[in-house]
Structures are given as structure tokens and as C-alpha cells.
Amino acid sequence: MADSVDVELxxxxxxxxxxxxxxxxxxxTDADVLVRPHHIPTFVRTLQRHGWQxxxxxxxxxxxxxxxxxxxxxxxxxxxHRRFPGITRPDDEAFDRLWRDRGSRTISGVDCDVxxxxxxxxxxVLNSARGASHRxxxxxxAWTSASTSERGEVRALVxxxxxxxxxxxxxxxxxxxxGRRDYDLWRITAEGGASRTAEWLARLRAAPSTRAxxxxxxxxxxxxxxxxxxxxxxxxxxxxxxxxxxxxxxxxGDEVWSATRACGSRDHR
Amino acid sequence: xxxxxxxxxxxxxxxxxxxxxxxxxxxxxxxxxxxxxSVLERTAATIWSExxxxxxxxxxxxxxxxxxxxxxxxxxxxxxxxxxxVERDLLEPVRPAxxxxxx
Numbered sequence: 001m002a003d004s005v006d007v008e009l010x011x012x013x014x015x016x017x018x019x020x021x022x023x024x025x026x027x028x029t030d031a032d033v034l035v036r037p038h039h040i041p042t043f044v045r046t047l048q049r050h051g052w053q054x055x056x057x058x059x060x061x062x063x064x065x066x067x068x069x070x071x072x073x074x075x076x077x078x079x080x081h082r083r084f085p086g087i088t089r090p091d092d093e094a095f096d097r098l099w100r101d102r103g104s105r106t107i108s109g110v111d112c113d114v115x116x117x118x119x120x121x122x123x124x125v126l127n128s129a130r131g132a133s134h135r136x137x138x139x140x141x142a143w144t145s146a147s148t149s150e151r152g153e154v155r156a157l158v159x160x161x162x163x164x165x166x167x168x169x170x171x172x173x174x175x176x177x178x179g180r181r182d183y184d185l186w187r188i189t190a191e192g193g194a195s196r197t198a199e200w201l202a203r204l205r206a207a208p209s210t211r212a213x214x215x216x217x218x219x220x221x222x223x224x225x226x227x228x229x230x231x232x233x234x235x236x237x238x239x240x241x242x243x244x245x246x247x248x249x250x251x252x253g254d255e256v257w258s259a260t261r262a263c264g265s266r267d268h269r
Numbered sequence: 270x271x272x273x274x275x276x277x278x279x280x281x282x283x284x285x286x287x288x289x290x291x292x293x294x295x296x297x298x299x300x301x302x303x304x305x306x307s308v309l310e311r312t313a314a315t316i317w318s319e320x321x322x323x324x325x326x327x328x329x330x331x332x333x334x335x336x337x338x339x340x341x342x343x344x345x346x347x348x349x350x351x352x353x354x355v356e357r358d359l360l361e362p363v364r365p366a367x368x369x370x371x372x
Contacts, residue, residue: 001301001302004302050302050303051303074303074304074305074306075299075304107282108282108283108284108297108299109277109281109282109283109284110282110301
């Protein structure tokens with residue numbers, strides 16, 4: 001479908017992995033593609049024309065706003081990425097770099113563009129930083145077992161793509177980046193278990209500009225209608241959205257109250 | 270190497286598991302972009318795999334060799350199934366199958 005509308009994309013993770021990095025015993029549950037950012041609207045429209053439905057949008061998917069998820073009754077789920085979480089260079093620039101060094105892999109009999117081997121190592125480490133399942137195996141294949149020269153190539157790409165903080169979170173060196181605006185976001189992402197309020201605060205701190213922070217802050221209390229639709233298995237009506245909104249505000253209040261009490265009790269110790 | 274009699278149509282993605290899930294052949298065929306996907310198991314999978322394989326023998330001979338049976342006993346069944354795969358656009362003829370004497 002991408003070829004039919006001249007959309008450039010790279011297949012990432014899962015079946016797209018180089019055999020030296022992949023675990024043959026694993027089977028994925030979705031497909032991930034990184035799409036040239038300004039090709040995304042065309043690609044998503046093309047998918048929709050062929051029966052794919054938007055399951056979650058950039059704004060509602062993950063804290064990183066990196067992908068739109070689509071679902072198809074036959075083919076399952078596809079994550080259409082505009083960026084990979086952890087890469088901070090502008091999306092177009094980052095895609096150009098990955099596209100320039102791309103390779104090819106035959107997936108199910110179809111020749112597909114994939115990132116080069118160095119970029120695949122980087123993507124696996126960044127994925128591990130998000131607490132992905134099979135984290136240890138991925139890290140071992142992509143980083144721990146890599147040679148000194150392979151690690152050097154990966155580090156160079158990390159620098160070129162501005163992925164230092166997330167990469168450090170992946171390989172256990174995050175403390176070197178304490179003080180960076182995205183440190184907290186990667187710390188709670190890697191550790192997991194943070195409250196939604198803590199996650200939002202970390203997202204606000206990580207936002208690259210005042211404008212981005214403002215946009216995030218304005219969206220904070222809004223209901224994730226995509227998530228609600230999945231829970232209800234249908235499009236929510238206005239009353240259901242309103243109820244979810246109130247629950248969200250109440251939960252945020254509870255979390256702030258709990259955090260305040262925790263701080264207060266620490267102060268009195 | 271001899272050209273096969275059939276090939277996989279370019280728009281059909283496939284996954285071929287020689288050992289299958291329980292040790293038997295399994296082939297997934299997925300016409301892109303709209304599907305639907307087909308799953309061929311056991312003998313059906315063997316027939317598809319042998320149809321697209323290189324070699325001088327015709328499909329029934331190869332399937333018979335793999336199954337350890339007399340080709341004459343399965344030739345009609347194999348031919349009918351191959352014709353159905355062609356009709357469903359899951360196989361594409363490349364060259365005519367060799368003529369066989371009647372009987």
C-alpha cells in the first residue's frame with residue numbers, strides 16, 4: 001500500500017529485525033512502521049481506504065505521542081510511527097538519517113525497507129528503555145553482546161539523533177543525565193508504576209518549548225476518547241465522556257493530595 | 270535449475286512453516302492489501318510448496334515423493350487442487366504442465 005502511493009517507510013522491530021538481533025522463538029502481535037513524517041497523512045488515508053480503523057491517535061496513544069495505531073479485521077494492529085520515542089532530533093531529520101542508511105529484508109515474501117543494523121540496535125535499546133517485554137533479551141542482543149566497534153557505531157548514531165537520555169535509560173546509565181529536562185520522563189518510564197499525574201508532570205518538564213508545554217497542559221484534563229471507546233467497545237456518548245472527565249479530575253486530585261501528604265510526612269521526619 | 274510450473278503471485282505474501290505447529294507443513298497465504306488470508310495445512314501446504322518449487326518433475330510427482338505414495342493415485346486430486354489455487358489467485362502458472370498419457 002505504501003508503494004502504491006509513494007510513501008517511504010521503514011519496517012521496525014519484530015519480523016523486520018536482522019536475524020542476528022531477533023529471537024526466533026518470539027512472535028509479534030502487531031506491525032511497526034516508521035513513516036517519513038510528511039507522508040503520514042497519505043499513508044493513514046490509504047490504510048483507511050483498505051479497511052483499517054484508527055484505534056488510537058498520536059495525541060492519545062502514548063506519553064511520547066509517537067504513533068497512531070490502526071486495526072484491521074484481518075491483519076490485526078499496526079503502529080504507524082512518526083518518530084521513535086527517545087530520538088529528539090526533528091522527525092524529518094531523524095527519518096532522513098535512518099532512511100539514508102537503510103537496508104532491506106524480505107518479510108513474508110515481500111521486500112521491505114528496514115533501518116540499518118546500527119539503527120536496529122539503537123531502536124531495540126530505546127524500546128527496552130520503555131520497559132518493553134523481553135527487555136533483557138533485546139538488550140543482550142543489541143548492546144551487551146555487541147563488540148566495541150559496534151557499540152561505537154551505535155553511540156555515534158545516538159549522538160546524531162539526540163537520543164542520549166533515552167539510550168542511557170536503556171543501558172542503565174540514566175543517572176549521567178540527571179538534570180536534563182527529559183530525565184524524569186525516562187526515569188518513570190523505565191521504572192514504571194508512576195501515577196498519571198507524575199507522568200504528566202514529567203511530560204511537561206520534557207516538552208521542548210513553552211508552546212509544547214502549554215499544549216500538553218491544556219490537554220491534561222481531557223478524556224482520552226480513543227481509550228474510552230476501546231473500553232466500551234463503541235464510540236462513547238457525551239454523558240460517558242463527561243463522567244470519564246469527572247473521574248479523571250477526581251483521580252488527579254487524589255494523586256496530588258497523596259503526593260502532598262507523602263511530602264508532608266517526609267518533611268516532618 | 271528448472272523453472273517451476275507455478276509461482277506465487279507477486280501480491281501474495283506468504284509464511285511457510287515446514288515443521289508447522291505440530292510438525293506438519295503449514296502455509297499462510299495473504300493476498301495484499303485486502304486479504305483474506307488462507308491457511309493451508311498438511312497435504313494442501315505440501316502441494317502449494319511443491320507447486321512453486323524449482324525442478325523438472327511435475328507437482329504430483331513431487332508431492333508423491335514427499336508423501337511416499339504412487340503418483341498415479343494422487344495425480345487427479347493434486348491437479349484439481351492446483352487448479353483451485355490458480356482460480357483463487359494463490360498460484361500463477363509459469364509454464365504448461367507436461368502432457369500425460371491417458372490412464
